[in-house]
Amino acid sequence: MKTYQVKGILQQKSWLLNPFVTIDSKGKITKIASKGTSDEYIDGYLLPGFQNAHSHAFQYAMSGLAEIHTHHSRKDDFWAWRHAMYEVALSVNPEQLESIAAMLYVEMLRNGYTSVAEFHYLHHDDQGLPYAHISELGERLISAAKTTGIHITLIPIFYQKGGFGLPAESHQRRFLSKDVDDYFRLLEASSASITHYENAQIGFGIHSLRAADKNSMERIFKEGPKDAPIHLHLAEQLKEVDACIDFYGERPAQWLLNQGILNERFHLIHCTHLNPQEVKGIATSQAQVVLCPATEGNLGDGLFSLKAFQNQGGKWSIGTDSQINLNPIEELRILDYGQRTKTHDRAQFTSEHQGDAGKFAIDMAWHSGQKAMGEKKSNFLTVGQSLDAVILNANAPLISVSKPENILATLVYSGQPNDLMGTLVNGQWVIKNQKHLNQEAVQTSFTKSMRQIKIR
Ligand SMILES: [Zn+2]
Structure with missing residues (x-):
């Protein structure tokens, strides 16, 4: 006491x-x-404490490295960045992942985040083969969180396809589940892994509509745990929206809404490209949106329809996603200023055009953020x-x-x-x-791993 x-x-x-x-x-x-x-x-x-509702820990290793633009003939867009990210994903071993994540979580705590939702899709070894202990890498993230004290919600992610109707590519081999049963075994092993840390919880989800086929998604949403949050990326990229229309004949959000499954347990990451009906549909379904303003800006994704979503009762949280920014206050500012610049209206963080924008933002990001963690405060x-x-x-x-x-x-x-x-x-x-309690030990281990990986 x-x-x-x-x-x-x-x-x-x-x-x-x-x-x-x-x-x-x-x-x-x-x-x-x-x-x-x-x-x-x-x-x-x-x-x-701030709630970080969307993180891919390994991407911290490449933070800031994709800013040296070298493609003379090709647009340096999300897809070019993704190629660089895959290179990192293929080069990290379990010990290195743990030390990178621990350093990252120290930095999150230093900036005021006390909980993180790990959208975790790096599952297998560098050849794409399962580790002897199939939730090895998830367990490394739990261990990193335990070293630092941050609350973690581990969200093992189902990843299966290389695009709508396309087989997975070789450089996605560390992410893939053979089928839904294979994924459920991973989820079960991950649920056992979280018992090693009292501040850990479990969630589940799919990477995106482009990374999973319809039958698999249906089974995962239907047969997954009934009390855990569900996370997926949705409509981040225009190319993804077009590919979805080509394959399903519908836009991603429209397609997902038409499945009739959305509810308050769903946390939809990005939702950058929504039409007004989709904004209304998601707000009405009570599914929540996770915005990653610095990453979305950094990758040139686009701007979310914030005010329309809020005005229809929509709830949102924030996430660090690619780890390009670890400061929650800055995330809120980038979110607000993108909207102000687009609409020429300074009052974005309000429900009826009045009130304290700072309080509104902290309130919204915390309430929806802790739901994304699986909390009910x-x-x-x-x-x-x-x-x-x-x-x-x-x-x-x-x-x-x-x-x-x-x-x-x-x-x-x-x-x-x-x-x-x-x-x-x-x-x-x-x-x-x-400074963190374990600053020296965490930083020494991080430095050693980064020197081994040799990407910076
Ligand atoms: Zn993400």
Whole structure:
């Protein structure tokens, strides 16, 4: 048991100032009170930790490397980037994946994420053969999360095809399941792997409509676990939309909506290219959208129909996807500013054109994000929840002179990474003054692996 006194804690409606926050030995909040005695004073504001609803850990190794443009005759688009990404996917062994993921998770925690959903499709060895322990690589991600303390939802992904109606390509060999039974065995092994870490959960899903045939998708959605979140990429690329029309005679979102299966357990990644009927259909189905604004911008994907989706009750979260940006605040800004630039309207993060945009963004990204993790929390930082929080320094220049009601917008629109004092997971400091508890060991192992891979 431990009691912190803090400058403020964000509750669902507003800040509670100078509270005493007590946790039990597992880091669960047992009491939030205005009076008491504390074991430690934190001169900072506690916000619920950010939820990273879409991550491919191995891609951290190539972050920033696809910016040297060398294709004179070819457009440097998503598909060219994907080719470079496959090269990395083929070169990483289990030990290297674990050390890359651990470094990545430290960086996520340092930026304020306390949970990550790993959309995990790198399953086999470099020849495409299953490891003796079939969830070896998923287990490495769990182990990396355990080293760093981040909460992880492992989402083993079904990957089968090289495109609509096309066989898989050789460089996709590490991703593939032979059939649905093969995938369910992987899912079962992964479910056993998560038992090695108390902050791990399981999800499931398919890579995209282009990577799975219709019968396999139907079986996975129908026979998969009934209480886990379901993730898939949807309509990220125009070429993918066109290929879907050629194959199914329908656009991807339209096709998926017509299957009549969407519900609040679905988390649809990107949804960049939707028409107004599809926006309405997804919002109405209660399926949620995971936006990865920095990656979508970096890859030149396009802009999501944010306002129309929100206005119809649509819910969204954020993800780091390709790991090109690990700062959740910056993700929210990129998302907002893309929309402002397109529409010439500054009020994007609001439901009825009024309200605090900073609060709206944090609220939306947290609520939908924790559902993407498989959590069912309904309010910020309440009794019974684990104390997972990012701490904003009360002495940061603009924060120190702001009224409580201006703090969230100040953070979201002008906050800088060094305005954060640290990150608590299960009530324990995992990051303090920009450094992780295991910083040296994690970084040494990461450096060694990256030198072996020789891609940078
Ligand atoms: Zn992705």
